Amino acid sequence: MKVLVPSALHTYTESRWVEAEGATLAELLADLDRRYPGIRFRMIDEQNRIRPHIRFFVGGSQARDLAQALNPNGELLIVQALSGG
Amino acid sequence: MALYTEQAAPAAATAAHATAGRVLVLVATRKGAWLYHGDAARSAWRSDGPHFLGHVISHLRLDPRDGRSLLAAAKTGHLGPTIFRSTDFGRNWQEAAKPPAFAPAAAGEQGRAVDHSFWLTPGNASEPGTWYAGTSPQGLFRSEDGGITWAPFSCLNDDLLYRKWMGTVQDGTPDGPKLHSIIVDPRDAAHLYIAMSGGGVHESTDGGKSFQPLIDGLEVVEGFDRDDASFHDPHCLRLAPSRPDRLYQQNHCGIYRLDRPATTWRRIGRNMPAEVGDIGFPLVVHPRDADCAWVFPMDGGTVWPRTSPGGKPAVYATRDGGETWERLDAGLPPAEAWWTVKRQAMTADAQDPVGLYFGTTSGELWGSGDEGLSWHCIARHLPEIYAVEAAEVTI
Numbered sequence: 001m002k003v004l005v006p007s008a009l010h011t012y013t014e015s016r017w018v019e020a021e022g023a024t025l026a027e028l029l030a031d032l033d034r035r036y037p038g039i040r041f042r043m044i045d046e047q048n049r050i051r052p053h054i055r056f057f058v059g060g061s062q063a064r065d066l067a068q069a070l071n072p073n074g075e076l077l078i079v080q081a082l083s084g085g
Numbered sequence: 086m087a088l089y090t091e092q093a094a095p096a097a098a099t100a101a102h103a104t105a106g107r108v109l110v111l112v113a114t115r116k117g118a119w120l121y122h123g124d125a126a127r128s129a130w131r132s133d134g135p136h137f138l139g140h141v142i143s144h145l146r147l148d149p150r151d152g153r154s155l156l157a158a159a160k161t162g163h164l165g166p167t168i169f170r171s172t173d174f175g176r177n178w179q180e181a182a183k184p185p186a187f188a189p190a191a192a193g194e195q196g197r198a199v200d201h202s203f204w205l206t207p208g209n210a211s212e213p214g215t216w217y218a219g220t221s222p223q224g225l226f227r228s229e230d231g232g233i234t235w236a237p238f239s240c241l242n243d244d245l246l247y248r249k250w251m252g253t254v255q256d257g258t259p260d261g262p263k264l265h266s267i268i269v270d271p272r273d274a275a276h277l278y279i280a281m282s283g284g285g286v287h288e289s290t291d292g293g294k295s296f297q298p299l300i301d302g303l304e305v306v307e308g309f310d311r312d313d314a315s316f317h318d319p320h321c322l323r324l325a326p327s328r329p330d331r332l333y334q335q336n337h338c339g340i341y342r343l344d345r346p347a348t349t350w351r352r353i354g355r356n357m358p359a360e361v362g363d364i365g366f367p368l369v370v371h372p373r374d375a376d377c378a379w380v381f382p383m384d385g386g387t388v389w390p391r392t393s394p395g396g397k398p399a400v401y402a403t404r405d406g407g408e409t410w411e412r413l414d415a416g417l418p419p420a421e422a423w424w425t426v427k428r429q430a431m432t433a434d435a436q437d438p439v440g441l442y443f444g445t446t447s448g449e450l451w452g453s454g455d456e457g458l459s460w461h462c463i464a465r466h467l468p469e470i471y472a473v474e475a476a477e478v479t480i
Contacts, residue, residue: 008161037182038167038180038181041165041167041184041186042161042164042167044165045198045199046186046187046189046196046198046199047189047190047196047197047198048189049198051163051165053162053163053164054164080163080164082163
């Protein structure tokens, strides 16, 4: 499926849109990490929790659980909340 | 090798000798890193940066064992923490394949996640490629491949007593308690010291298999139990390179010295001028004179402004192990300078005379080529400076 990557992670993907596969959000992030090593840990901590400023949107709704099922024909939007000065 | 001997550290392990190399000053800031290359006289500096613009760089260090490997502890405010490595003085950076991360929690337990790596220490000269990292929340990690992969190290991270002493985010400094001041005895790779901003000073003599508190004689905030490591707040722990059995410490509650194998710290900060006090964050020891050290006092009164006392910044030096202190402020702003220096933002080179360097919370890098007698500003208008390290290079 198509994945929109926020600017802070373009050092990994060198592109706003990339392709990755997975039946769930967890599988897709694992595939993304195979293609762009290191990118998953910047979004997901070592306890498999989504980091505080990272949000995932699927079909217009926020995905809060890594077990969220994905539609291979859909799009995943990765959003990075901005904070601080 | 026996602990606590009068034997000086191997020179190659500590750079405790004057060298002919040029000085490279490594500056880590809240929004990136800069490298300052000094000329032979240490009077002109070439700026190289920013590296990692916008990233929080807590520490940037050069490996003294190979003179070319740089590690940077990095975090973007919105992304998870990582460590970058360069072997060409920052022209290219490679991200760690496995950055420091706590072990997965057991089922039903709340696991910890590294927020940022705060402190980096190269390992003993006998263990090339070994590095240590201290993190927030407080954890100790080690790499044995030059910083490419990291693993939790020692019993500390999951020991129930140490976890109690470490406390939680609510118990520590504003942006989280930090494991810092990781010291590897230059004579013995298995002899380690660490400090925790919430949890005290600890020593291992068995390569990290076990640690013991080293807090006797240290004061704590009034009303708390000084025998409980939880209440101890070491700010900066340093080993004297020319006499590795001598430790100095800048603590939340004063300046201390400890000559091993003794285990009771002595508050040498009592000898500081009363109007300045002995509160601060950084402490630097002379590379060849164990009686000589420098501190940067700050205002630790009332609500802890953490600014130079009276807005008049100064370094204080001792030449006699803390019996007396001398104010060194020539060249520094005489008044109305409301900044201070963080715990790893002051350092010394190994030249003769020793060069001193510190970075301020207002983004200025200051240097002295005469052991603090006079100061000049090397750079202004940088982001808030978190760490300053000096290295000798031959490029």
